[in-house]
Amino acid sequence: MHAGSLQADGSPSWVLHDPCANRFYQLGWASFEVLSRWSLGSVDVIVAAVNAETSLQLVPDDVEAVINFLSRHQLLMAVSAEQSHWLWQMHEANRPSRAMWLLKNYLFFRVPLVRPETLLNRLLPWCGWLFQTRFWWAMAGVLIFALAMVSRRWDEFTHTFSAYGGVSAAIGIGLSLSLAKVLHEMGHALTARHFGCRVPAMGVAFLVMVPVLYTDTNDAWKLPSRRQRLLIGGAGMLAELLLAIIATLLWCFLSDGPLRAGAFLLASTTWLATLAVNASPFMRFDGYFLLSDYLGLPNLHSRAFALARWQLRRWVLGLDDPEPEYFPQDRRRGLILFAWATWLYRLVLFLSIAFLVYHLFFKALGLLLLAVELGWFIIRPIVGELLIWWRRRAELHWQQATRRSAALFGMLLLLVVLPWQSDVSSPAVLGASQSQGLYAPAAAEVDKVWVREGQAVKAGQLLAHLRSPALAAQLDLAEARERALAWQASQQPFDIELQQQGPALQKQWQVAQEQVKSLRQQMVRLALVAPFAGRVVDSSEALQVGTMIAEGERLLDVVGPHGVKGEAFVDEAALAGLRQGQVAKFVADGGEHWAVSCRLGPIDRLNLTVLDQPLLASSYGGPIPTELREHGLALLSTTFRVRLEHCDGQAAPLREMAGVARLQGERHSMLGRMIRYLLAAVQREAGL
Structure with missing residues (x-):
C-alpha cells in the first residue's frame, strides 16, 4: 500500500497494489484505517478501534463494504477449501471462451516483446540531464534559432518532398517514423524509471491490425506526486517534440536525400500526428491519463460515464437515485459534458473502424466483422442501458420528467414512422x-472569325474559318495522284504495260477518288457553320485570328433560343x-x-x-x-x-x-x- 494524492474533497488517499494482477486500487481514508487494523480480526473490534483512535465514526456496514470490495477483487487469502473453490469459480467465470476472446480482441491486442528494466537502469545515469530545467531552456533557444533559419528558406522547406521522391523518400519516411515511435516509448519508460517505477514490459499493440508500440507504466499509480505522474504521461510527446526541434535544425544543414526527407517529416508532420492522436482524452491514450492525473480522478472515463448515466436517468425517467459520487456542481457538470463528448467521439470512431474493417477483408468476412463491430461497441452498450431501464420500470411514476419524455418520444416516433415526406x-x-458544341476538325490556324460571345446567329450562318496548311498539302498530293491515276485508267486500253495491271488500276483510282473526296469534306468542315438559329456562348480564348489550335479542341457553343x-x-x-x-x-x-x-x-x-x-x-x-x-x-x-x-x-x-x-x-x-x-x-x- 502506497500513499496517494489528496482527493477532490481534500481527504487523503492510498493506493493498494495487487502485484499478481498488476492492478492498482485507490482507497479512501476510512478504507485505509480499516486495513491498518485488519490484524484485529473482528468487525466490531475494528469499528471500535477506528472510532476511538480517529475522528471517523464507522459502523459495521462500513467494514463489511471493505470486506466485500476485497473479496470481489480477489484480494483475500483463502483459508478453507470452500473459499478456494469459490476463487476458482470466479476465475472460470471471468475467463472468456475462445470465441468471446477473439470477438473482443481481434481489433486490439498486445504482444510484449522485451523486459526493458536492465537497459533502462544502464541508460538512466547517462540521461540525467534530460530531467534538468536548464536543458529544456537550452532546447527552447535551439528551437528559436532553428525556426529563424527555416524562415529564411520557407519555400524550400515547404516543398521538400516535391524535390524528389520514390524509394529515397520512402526510406526517409520509414526511418523517421520508426525513430519517432521508439523515442516516444523510451520517453515514457525512462521517465517512469527515473521516478522509481517498474517498467515490466514494452512491446507491440495491434490496433485494427496496425502495429503500434506500447510501454507498461502502470506502476506510476503508486507515485503520490501528481507532477511526476503528469511527466510520465507526457514524456512520450515531449520526446517527439524534442526530436522535432533537433530535426528542424538538422534540416537546415542536410543536403537533399533520404536523411533530409526524414528530418522534414519529423519536424513538420510526425509530432503533429502524435499530438492529434495521443493528446485526445476520449480514448485511453496519453491525453486521457494526463487529464485524469491533472484532475486527480483515476478511472476518469468510468466515473464520468456513471455520472452521465445518472443524469440521463433523472432527465428521462425521473429516477431519484443518489449521485454515484459527490462532486462540486461545476466539476459534475464538466464531467457529464466530457462523458457525452467521449460517447460522441467513440461513436464516430467505432463507425469509422467498422467500415474500415469491412473494406480490409473480403465481403463475406467484412460483413461479419462489420456486424460484430457495430453490435459489440455501439448497439450492446445502448441495449444494456435500455435493459436497465426496463428492469426498473416498477420504479417509474407519472411525473414531469416522464411526461416530458413520453411527449418527446411520441413526437419523434410520429416523425420517423408517419409517411409524411414526399419531396x-x-x-x-x-x-x-438545343445546344451544340463546335470543335476543330483538324489541327489548324484560325483564319477568320465573324461572331462574338452572345451574338445571335441564323441557321447555316458562317461563324469562323480555319486554315490548315497540312490538310491543304495532303489535298494537293491526293488530287495530283488522282489525276495521274485517272489518266492511266483512260490510257489502259491502249497501253500494254497498263493493261497488265488489270482491274487493280481501276481500284487504285477509286481509292484515290475517295481520299480526295474525304479531304475536301475535311476542308469544308474548316468553315464553322451554325447548326440552327440561336446564340454563340462559351467562345474559347483560342478563337483568335492567327492562333494555332489542336484537333478536337472545343471552340464555341451554339444555344437555341x-x-x-x-x-x-x-x-x-x-x-x-x-x-x-x-x-x-x-x-x-x-x-x-x-x-x-x-x-x-x-x-x-x-x-x-x-x-x-x-x-x-x-x-x-x-x-x-x-x-x-x-x-x-x-x-x-x-x-x-x-x-x-x-x-x-x-x-x-x-x-x-x-x-x-x-x-x-x-x-x-x-x-x-x-x-x-x-x-x-x-x-x-x-x-x-
Whole structure:
C-alpha cells in the first residue's frame, strides 16, 4: 500500500497494489484505517478501534463494504477449501471462451516483446540531464534559432518532398517514423524509471491490425506526486517534440536525400500526428491519463460515464437515485459534458473502424466483422442501458420528467414512422433543349472569325474559318495522284504495260477518288457553320485570328433560343417513388433564377457508372461523389438519371445551370426509407 494524492474533497488517499494482477486500487481514508487494523480480526473490534483512535465514526456496514470490495477483487487469502473453490469459480467465470476472446480482441491486442528494466537502469545515469530545467531552456533557444533559419528558406522547406521522391523518400519516411515511435516509448519508460517505477514490459499493440508500440507504466499509480505522474504521461510527446526541434535544425544543414526527407517529416508532420492522436482524452491514450492525473480522478472515463448515466436517468425517467459520487456542481457538470463528448467521439470512431474493417477483408468476412463491430461497441452498450431501464420500470411514476419524455418520444416516433415526406431533393442541371458544341476538325490556324460571345446567329450562318496548311498539302498530293491515276485508267486500253495491271488500276483510282473526296469534306468542315438559329456562348480564348489550335479542341457553343431540358440524379431510395409525368421544380444554385417547373421524363432503371455532368461532380466541387479515372468521372455511390422535360416556356439559358431538383415522389416515412436503404446496401454489397 502506497500513499496517494489528496482527493477532490481534500481527504487523503492510498493506493493498494495487487502485484499478481498488476492492478492498482485507490482507497479512501476510512478504507485505509480499516486495513491498518485488519490484524484485529473482528468487525466490531475494528469499528471500535477506528472510532476511538480517529475522528471517523464507522459502523459495521462500513467494514463489511471493505470486506466485500476485497473479496470481489480477489484480494483475500483463502483459508478453507470452500473459499478456494469459490476463487476458482470466479476465475472460470471471468475467463472468456475462445470465441468471446477473439470477438473482443481481434481489433486490439498486445504482444510484449522485451523486459526493458536492465537497459533502462544502464541508460538512466547517462540521461540525467534530460530531467534538468536548464536543458529544456537550452532546447527552447535551439528551437528559436532553428525556426529563424527555416524562415529564411520557407519555400524550400515547404516543398521538400516535391524535390524528389520514390524509394529515397520512402526510406526517409520509414526511418523517421520508426525513430519517432521508439523515442516516444523510451520517453515514457525512462521517465517512469527515473521516478522509481517498474517498467515490466514494452512491446507491440495491434490496433485494427496496425502495429503500434506500447510501454507498461502502470506502476506510476503508486507515485503520490501528481507532477511526476503528469511527466510520465507526457514524456512520450515531449520526446517527439524534442526530436522535432533537433530535426528542424538538422534540416537546415542536410543536403537533399533520404536523411533530409526524414528530418522534414519529423519536424513538420510526425509530432503533429502524435499530438492529434495521443493528446485526445476520449480514448485511453496519453491525453486521457494526463487529464485524469491533472484532475486527480483515476478511472476518469468510468466515473464520468456513471455520472452521465445518472443524469440521463433523472432527465428521462425521473429516477431519484443518489449521485454515484459527490462532486462540486461545476466539476459534475464538466464531467457529464466530457462523458457525452467521449460517447460522441467513440461513436464516430467505432463507425469509422467498422467500415474500415469491412473494406480490409473480403465481403463475406467484412460483413461479419462489420456486424460484430457495430453490435459489440455501439448497439450492446445502448441495449444494456435500455435493459436497465426496463428492469426498473416498477420504479417509474407519472411525473414531469416522464411526461416530458413520453411527449418527446411520441413526437419523434410520429416523425420517423408517419409517411409524411414526399419531396425528394437531388442534384440536377438545366440547360437549353438545343445546344451544340463546335470543335476543330483538324489541327489548324484560325483564319477568320465573324461572331462574338452572345451574338445571335441564323441557321447555316458562317461563324469562323480555319486554315490548315497540312490538310491543304495532303489535298494537293491526293488530287495530283488522282489525276495521274485517272489518266492511266483512260490510257489502259491502249497501253500494254497498263493493261497488265488489270482491274487493280481501276481500284487504285477509286481509292484515290475517295481520299480526295474525304479531304475536301475535311476542308469544308474548316468553315464553322451554325447548326440552327440561336446564340454563340462559351467562345474559347483560342478563337483568335492567327492562333494555332489542336484537333478536337472545343471552340464555341451554339444555344437555341427556345426550350429547356434538364437531368436530375437520385439515389436508390428516392428512385422507388418516382413516376414519369410527375411534377418537378428546378432551383438553380445561388438563387439567381426563378424556380423552373418541369415534368419527369424517362427514368433510368440501371444505375450509372460514369457521370457525364462535370458541373455536379465532387471532383470539381459538385455534390455527387466522384473520382477522376481514365475512363471519366467514376461514381462512388449508386446513382440513377431522371430526365426533366416540358419545362416552363421561357428563354433558354445560355449555359447549363447546376442546382437542385425538387421531385414530387410518393409519400414515405423516414424509417421506411432507412430500411430500404439498408436492405439495398446489404443486397448490393453481399451480391444477393
